[in-house]
Amino acid sequence: xxxxxxxxQLNSLENQVDNGGGGAWEYLCxxxxxxxxxxxxxxxxxxxxxNDPKKRSALGPEEWTLYEQVAIAAMDCQCLDVAKDCxxxxxxxxxxxxxxxxxxxxxxxxxGSWGEAEKAYSSxxxxxxxxxxxxxxxxxxxxxxxxxxxxxxxxxxxLEIFMADHEAWRELAEIYVSLQMYKQAAFCxxxxxxxxPTVPLYHLAxxxxxxxxxxxxxxxxxxxYYASTIxxxxxxxxxxxxxxCLCTSAIAQVSKGRNKEDKESPELHSLAATALxxxxxxxxxxxxxxxxxxxxxLKT
Amino acid sequence: xxxxLVLDTAIRDWVLIPLSVVxxxxxxLRYFVSKLMLSSQVPDPKIVKEGQVIVRARNLRAAxxxxxxxxxxxxxxxxxxxxxxxxxxxxxxxxxxQAQMFSDPNMAMDMMKKNLSMIIPQTLTFAWVNFFFSGxxxxxxPFPLTQRFRSMLQNGIDLSSVDVSYVSSRSWYFLNxxxxxxxFSLILGEENATDDTQRMMQMSGFGFDPSKSLGAEKxxxxxxxxxxxxxxxxxxxxxxxxxxxx
Numbered sequence: 001x002x003x004x005x006x007x008x009q010l011n012s013l014e015n016q017v018d019n020g021g022g023g024a025w026e027y028l029c030x031x032x033x034x035x036x037x038x039x040x041x042x043x044x045x046x047x048x049x050x051n052d053p054k055k056r057s058a059l060g061p062e063e064w065t066l067y068e069q070v071a072i073a074a075m076d077c078q079c080l081d082v083a084k085d086c087x088x089x090x091x092x093x094x095x096x097x098x099x100x101x102x103x104x105x106x107x108x109x110x111x112g113s114w115g116e117a118e119k120a121y122s123s124x125x126x127x128x129x130x131x132x133x134x135x136x137x138x139x140x141x142x143x144x145x146x147x148x149x150x151x152x153x154x155x156x157x158x159l160e161i162f163m164a165d166h167e168a169w170r171e172l173a174e175i176y177v178s179l180q181m182y183k184q185a186a187f188c189x190x191x192x193x194x195x196x197p198t199v200p201l202y203h204l205a206x207x208x209x210x211x212x213x214x215x216x217x218x219x220x221x222x223x224x225y226y227a228s229t230i231x232x233x234x235x236x237x238x239x240x241x242x243x244x245c246l247c248t249s250a251i252a253q254v255s256k257g258r259n260k261e262d263k264e265s266p267e268l269h270s271l272a273a274t275a276l277x278x279x280x281x282x283x284x285x286x287x288x289x290x291x292x293x294x295x296x297x298l299k300t
Numbered sequence: 301x302x303x304x305l306v307l308d309t310a311i312r313d314w315v316l317i318p319l320s321v322v323x324x325x326x327x328x329l330r331y332f333v334s335k336l337m338l339s340s341q342v343p344d345p346k347i348v349k350e351g352q353v354i355v356r357a358r359n360l361r362a363a364x365x366x367x368x369x370x371x372x373x374x375x376x377x378x379x380x381x382x383x384x385x386x387x388x389x390x391x392x393x394x395x396x397x398q399a400q401m402f403s404d405p406n407m408a409m410d411m412m413k414k415n416l417s418m419i420i421p422q423t424l425t426f427a428w429v430n431f432f433f434s435g436x437x438x439x440x441x442p443f444p445l446t447q448r449f450r451s452m453l454q455n456g457i458d459l460s461s462v463d464v465s466y467v468s469s470r471s472w473y474f475l476n477x478x479x480x481x482x483x484f485s486l487i488l489g490e491e492n493a494t495d496d497t498q499r500m501m502q503m504s505g506f507g508f509d510p511s512k513s514l515g516a517e518k519x520x521x522x523x524x525x526x527x528x529x530x531x532x533x534x535x536x537x538x539x540x541x542x543x544x545x546x
Contacts, residue, residue: 130348161348164355190367195356197363221368224530227537228366235537235544268534271541278545 006034014038017045024049025059032069039076046070047082064090071103075110083107098124102134109141117141132162139171148175166195173205182213200232200240207243216254223247227268235275244272249298305466307437315438315469319429323476324483326421331488334417350514357517365529372526380518426473433469441465 013027024045031038046066049055056063071086087107090100101124108117118141121134128134135158142151155172162168173188189206196202207225210218226243233240248269273295280288357379364372437457445453445464453467 130345161345162352164352164359187371190371191356193366194363195359197366221530224534228530228533230537231533231540235540268538268541271538271545274545275541 006030010034010036014041017041028066028069032065037076039073042069042073043077043079043082046073050086064093068099068103072106075106078110080107080110083110098128098131102137105134105137109137109144114141114145130161132158132165135162136168143175148179151175152179164195166192169195177209182209185209186213198232200229200237203229203232204237204240204243207240211243211247211250214250216251219247219251219254223251223268230272238276238279241272241276241279244268245276245295245298305437305440305462307440311436311438315433316472319433319469319472320476320480323425323473323480326425327480327484328488330417330421331484354513354517357521361517361520361524364524365527368530369526369528376521376524380521422477426470429469429473436468437462437466438469438472439467441467441471 010027010030013023013030016022017024017027018041028042028046028049031042046069049059050063050066050070059066067086067090071083071090074080074083074086084107087100087103090097090103094100101120105117105120105124108120118138121138121141124134125131135154139151139155139158142148142154152172152175155168155175159165159168159172169188169191173185173192176182176185176188186206186209189202189209192199192202193206203225207222207229210222210225223244226240226247229237229240230244235241276291276295277288280291360372360375360379434455435457441453443465447464450460450464453464453471454462455468455470457466457468
């Protein structure tokens with residue numbers, strides 16, 4: 001994931017290049033390093049460098065990496081002719097390359113010829129059965145064709161071998177949530193929390209899934225994870241604050257009649273509500289009325 | 301006798317600098333030759349899977365306190381289950397890593413190539429140094445040494461009255477051998493084949509033994525006590541919100 005400093009750096013570079021201040025090559029390198037998805041800009045500036053023969057020769061061997069980057073960006077923006085030209089240039093230079101074969105497969109995918117793309121990928125996988133990127137592309141293909149269960153199956157198989165790949169776990173969790181298979185999604189989020197315990201995003205998502213699953217124990221656990229998100233983000237995450245209020249009221253509803261007082265953090269609910277009100281007053285004071293009435297209805 | 305020998309500047313010009321330059325050039329040559337001879341190694345799927353399992357088990361151990369106790373316990377069973385747990389290696393199958401290494405022809409070839417590419421240039425350079433640059437004092441080490449180093453550092457010089465700080469060019473060669481590693485990582489980027497010292501250290505700690513590390517991870521997991529850290533977080537969140545509101 002991109003850190004905040006890197007993101008600001010990227011944005012400032014982008015502004016600089018947009019306003020004609022040069023530095024396109026550094027921008028492209030930074031995008032490549034951070035794996036950010038800014039395909040339009042990459043396409044525009046990459047093509048401007050590639051079409052200018054002086055600038056192109058100034059790049060030296062990096063020229064081919066730029067071709068690859070521009071080809072992928074062109075496919076993302078559906079400019080398939082540009083992509084085909086770039087891939088042709090790359091194929092002339094590196095005839096037997098697996099990377100170029102992969103780009104060819106991606107081009108077939110972008111054109112929509114799924115069968116041929118599948119054939120291309122399988123042949124590449126035969127040569128090198130442990131190529132992570134190709135496995136992931138097959139999953140993406142299945143997802144794009146709408147074959148979600150096929151995507152889940154291939155993703156699971158992929159994760160059996162490469163079980164330390166947290167991006168794959170994240171993708172699987174999101175697919176499960178979209179299919180409302182919350183228990184499995186909870187498992188995936190647990191894996192993510194295990195691999196990166198200080199990222200508040202995963203705590204928040206896990207808490208959301210637990211809250212959706214319902215049940216007293218899950219609600220208690222969800223409340224704890226909302227609290228940890230608040231802790232990790234310094235109290236600035238509005239969604240977690242809302243989550244706490246909702247959890248408390250849900251717990252109160254479920255344990256109506258049983259006199260099970262929450263001994264661990266009696267004030268958390270009111271504190272969260274106050275923090276929310278303060279936040280809204282600062283940032284969206286016209287919606288403050290809505291907020292107070294919503295919170296009041298929760299309390300009852 | 302502690303008299304100061306005055307060393308001719310010609311020594312510096314014609315011995316120290318050429319020797320360093322030659323070693324740098326040989327290092328660069330070896331780097332390019334190793335790049336040419338690099339054979340792409342097809343990774344064994346079983347080894348990759350085991351590596352990933354180890355990473356996952358390590359993550360589980362490190363962050364176990366962040367997930368609910370039930371999930372932790374189910375994961376622990378999944379890993380160290382007697383029948384089909386991931387980390388469980390039945391005793392008969394634990395292969396001797398050395399035997400495995402030598403039976404795999406690719407790996408044996410690779411090791412031999414690496415060893416050769418390290419030994420031959422070193423031997424040649426050493427012989428060259430001995431042939432051309434022996435029999436005189438090459439440099440003076442700035443700190444005093446005991447007499448025991450005399451045989452190591454002064455082997456061309458047959459006078460026993462010379463201070464041990466005055467060394468022959470052989471010691472300059474060794475100094476360069478270990479010292480140019482930093483220079484090479486600057487010029488050639490990380491991961492260059494001239495990292496002899498690292499490779500020598502690696503050779504002594506032999507072989508990636510997957511079954512042993514799996515067993516170690518399993519033991520670590522079995523010992524681990526799960527202490528759920530989340531309730532603490534609730535209190536901390538409370539305290540933080542209190543501070544925020546004030």
